[in-house]
Amino acid sequence: MAFESSLVLENGIAKITLVGELDASVAPQFQEKIKEAADAHAQKLVLMMEGLVYMSSAGLRALVYAKQKMGAQVKIYLIATQDQVVEPIKQTGFHYSVIMLPSYDASVIEG
Numbered sequence: 001m002a003f004e005s006s007l008v009l010e011n012g013i014a015k016i017t018l019v020g021e022l023d024a025s026v027a028p029q030f031q032e033k034i035k036e037a038a039d040a041h042a043q044k045l046v047l048m049m050e051g052l053v054y055m056s057s058a059g060l061r062a063l064v065y066a067k068q069k070m071g072a073q074v075k076i077y078l079i080a081t082q083d084q085v086v087e088p089i090k091q092t093g094f095h096y097s098v099i100m101l102p103s104y105d106a107s108v109i110e111g
Helices: 027-039 057-070 083-091
Strands: 004-010 013-022 044-055 075-079 099-101
Parallel strands (some): 013 044, 075 099
8 A cells, every 4th residue: 555645834833644554664754745845844743544554663753753853842732643653652661752543633632
């Protein structure tokens, strides 16, 4: 399955939708979206991950890059992450660095 990512910036929130398989061959494309969000001085980063079916170690490194690039003050939300993607995130302990939600909750994210 081909990888796709799209970025929407609105009210200080950067929302990146990820679809397909995030591996080493496409990680730079995801990192470019993160850079765009950081350059726009987004206050929150929301990763819509429902359509992401696979994430390699390169994908995990891209998540770490997001945390570093956005800065400690920016909250990162992982939304609707599938089990096969959650597993490596939890194995590395990265889930302690982000907020994982089962669905987009405007009261939590936008509040």
